[in-house]
Amino acid sequence: MESTKSPPTTAQLFQVFLRLRPSSPQSSVSETRFLTPAPGQNFVYVTPPQERNRFRAIEKFGFTRIFDELSEQKDVFVETVMPLLQQAINGRDGTLATLGVTGSGKTHTILGSKDQKGMTQMALDVLFSSVGDRIVDYNKVDIMTSDHTEAILTDAATFHERMNSALVKTPIKRRILGKFLAHKLQDGHTSKRSSLAHISTPKAPDVSDLSVDLDSKSKYAVLISMYELYNDRIFDLLDDSSINNQNRRKALIFKKPSTTPAWDTSKESKKVVSGLRKIYAKNFQEALQILEHGQASRRASPTHSNSVSSRSHAFLQIEVKRFSPRGNEKNGASLHIVDLAGSERARTAKTAGERLAEAGSINRSLMCLGQCLQLQTQVSDNGKPAVVPWRQSKLTELLFSNSFSGAGGGGQRASMIVTADAMGDFNATTQILRYSALAREVTVPRAASRQISGMSDSSAASSALEELTALSTTLSQDDSKDALIARLLSQLEETETRWRDAEERCLNIEQQVREEVADEMEERLEEVRRETLEHFEMEEEWREGYVDGKLEILRKGIEIHEDTPPDAAERIQELESENELLRREVLALRREALSRSPSKGRSGGRGFPSPLKGMENLEMY
Ligand SMILES: Nc1ncnc2c1ncn2[C@@H]1O[C@H](COP(=O)(O)OP(=O)(O)OP(=O)(O)O)[C@@H](O)[C@H]1O
Numbered sequence: 001m002e003s004t005k006s007p008p009t010t011a012q013l014f015q016v017f018l019r020l021r022p023s024s025p026q027s028s029v030s031e032t033r034f035l036t037p038a039p040g041q042n043f044v045y046v047t048p049p050q051e052r053n054r055f056r057a058i059e060k061f062g063f064t065r066i067f068d069e070l071s072e073q074k075d076v077f078v079e080t081v082m083p084l085l086q087q088a089i090n091g092r093d094g095t096l097a098t099l100g101v102t103g104s105g106k107t108h109t110i111l112g113s114k115d116q117k118g119m120t121q122m123a124l125d126v127l128f129s130s131v132g133d134r135i136v137d138y139n140k141v142d143i144m145t146s147d148h149t150e151a152i153l154t155d156a157a158t159f160h161e162r163m164n165s166a167l168v169k170t171p172i173k174r175r176i177l178g179k180f181l182a183h184k185l186q187d188g189h190t191s192k193r194s195s196l197a198h199i200s201t202p203k204a205p206d207v208s209d210l211s212v213d214l215d216s217k218s219k220y221a222v223l224i225s226m227y228e229l230y231n232d233r234i235f236d237l238l239d240d241s242s243i244n245n246q247n248r249r250k251a252l253i254f255k256k257p258s259t260t261p262a263w264d265t266s267k268e269s270k271k272v273v274s275g276l277r278k279i280y281a282k283n284f285q286e287a288l289q290i291l292e293h294g295q296a297s298r299r300a301s302p303t304h305s306n307s308v309s310s311r312s313h314a315f316l317q318i319e320v321k322r323f324s325p326r327g328n329e330k331n332g333a334s335l336h337i338v339d340l341a342g343s344e345r346a347r348t349a350k351t352a353g354e355r356l357a358e359a360g361s362i363n364r365s366l367m368c369l370g371q372c373l374q375l376q377t378q379v380s381d382n383g384k385p386a387v388v389p390w391r392q393s394k395l396t397e398l399l400f401s402n403s404f405s406g407a408g409g410g411g412q413r414a415s416m417i418v419t420a421d422a423m424g425d426f427n428a429t430t431q432i433l434r435y436s437a438l439a440r441e442v443t444v445p446r447a448a449s450r451q452i453s454g455m456s457d458s459s460a461a462s463s464a465l466e467e468l469t470a471l472s473t474t475l476s477q478d479d480s481k482d483a484l485i486a487r488l489l490s491q492l493e494e495t496e497t498r499w500r501d502a503e504e505r506c507l508n509i510e511q512q513v514r515e516e517v518a519d520e521m522e523e524r525l526e527e528v529r530r531e532t533l534e535h536f537e538m539e540e541e542w543r544e545g546y547v548d549g550k551l552e553i554l555r556k557g558i559e560i561h562e563d564t565p566p567d568a569a570e571r572i573q574e575l576e577s578e579n580e581l582l583r584r585e586v587l588a589l590r591r592e593a594l595s596r597s598p599s600k601g602r603s604g605g606r607g608f609p610s611p612l613k614g615m616e617n618l619e620m621y
Helices: 073-080 082-089 106-111 119-134 156-169 179-186 193-198 284-296 353-376 394-404 426-436 446-478 481-562 568-596 616-620
Strands: 014-021 035-037 043-046 058-062 065-067 094-100 152-155 219-230 233-236 253-255 272-274 277-281 313-323 329-339 413-421 439-443
Touching (some): 014 035, 043 426, 058 426, 082 329, 094 106, 106 119, 119 219, 119 329, 152 156, 156 284, 233 394, 277 284, 413 426, 439 481
Parallel strands (some): 094 329
Antiparallel strands (some): 058 439, 219 277, 219 313, 253 272
16 A cells, blocks of 8 residues: 655664644735644654645654644754754764745744744843853953854954944944844844844743753853855854945855864864854853844845745854863864755746846755755665765755764764745645655555545446446336345446455556666666766766866976076086087088088178178177
């Protein structure tokens, strides 16, 4: 009855949660609901819209957990973020990311709304209320001794002052406002960038009952940094120097740092975004101000699908550092919160020009992410975990490199929240579920089978009726009433059996067709994946060859450059002996020419001037 994909056997990097957003007339694209969570289970059924029923099977997707439309922000936070926050306190990196179709609620989940805090605000709230007065004094500890040699470290007050003085100079330009601020503006909050600091954060949900466990003898420092991946380039969102002109922003590089903190004994150092601004915050309010400044710098534009659509992948890094009572740094780890831009169809989003190019870059990076997610649950032919091609795109490199390289003390653990609208774009949503789900089954539910086999029911019934009419005509002539009833009953029974057999056959055929279609689709998907992988591998090889070639050229250039210049005296001597040789040759030629010439000893005459004229005196030189 079912064609089942193998259950996950590899150690999964991402736990995958599904969050359904409440549908609204604005967000709804489909006429009927196509996503239905199985009550009390971690499965969701995807029923294709009615007109497509004949071609598609009903699919069942499994996740770590499903949050239905009634789930609150706090429910999602407790399940997904709290373990990662505790993990960061204990010295291990973690990542929380959201994935979904545009408008499905990623930013709402991560950053909340005017009434509700998002995962980010709740994480900061719980972190600072847990740390309380055990926060280190910025001026009394040497945070620079750690891996921040490549980062620009500032305290929140200085950062805030700089940002505000940069903002005061230029009146607000709405077109470069970030999504979060734009939401606030829509809600009538503020119209001046300079008043960013006064944006209030919703009190709900109350997370005062939540806390993380800290080491009783330690003190802590919290550093916040924010960057975005826009058109495959990394930009600092807390850079005050380019706040009034986004085109002047300098792209940053993701690389291994030149120094690592003394406490980091792992062989492989973590990759970091080099030259990033890291702001020290001492309390929740300061952290929120930093967050708002960063959000205001983020790329967001209205599209047809979402009035304030994120056009970049945004990364917020909350770095927790532990210090001994004497102020020596003990360890540190980060919680990365990532708001991924949504995949979208150009036709639906009605984008063009720059927006279309952005969408292309977004979709490409999300496709690579999809492949990585799909492969994290698969096992290759030799029984080993499948190779995850995370080097394919900058986004997957940022998300996965520190996990698969084993850097930072055995890699990081992460949670992915897949957001979906049960009445949104059927094709786009199903595609995301296919590659993000931890398990998938293709099923033919009973109800749907019956609905489809309705055709055979009615044709069987009508043929039975025809047969009965013919029988009754014959029987009425020569049989008694009882015999007639008995025969009719047996006839009915027989028809019923035939009808059941037909239904069974129909079901089998239908099941067979569905399985064949599903298998074919799987094969095709696998083929496309393989082709893409091959393509990327070839491209990688070509790039490596190209870089090697370039390096070779550079190396040669350096060699030539490094040749010691010949000694000047040596060179003069060389030239002099060359000169002497030439002079002798010329003299020999001259003598030879003179001896052969009929007008020996004359210089010219009336005809052409002798070619040897003037050579007689060469000996002088
Ligand atoms: N769970 C939810 N409860 C209430 N409203 C929601 C929920 N999810 C999303 N919304 C609303 O839907 C709209 C679009 O959501 P949001 O901006 O979060 O989408 P997105 O997935 O981030 O889109 P994009 O990828 O284009 O940035 C917002 O107005 C948001 O408030």
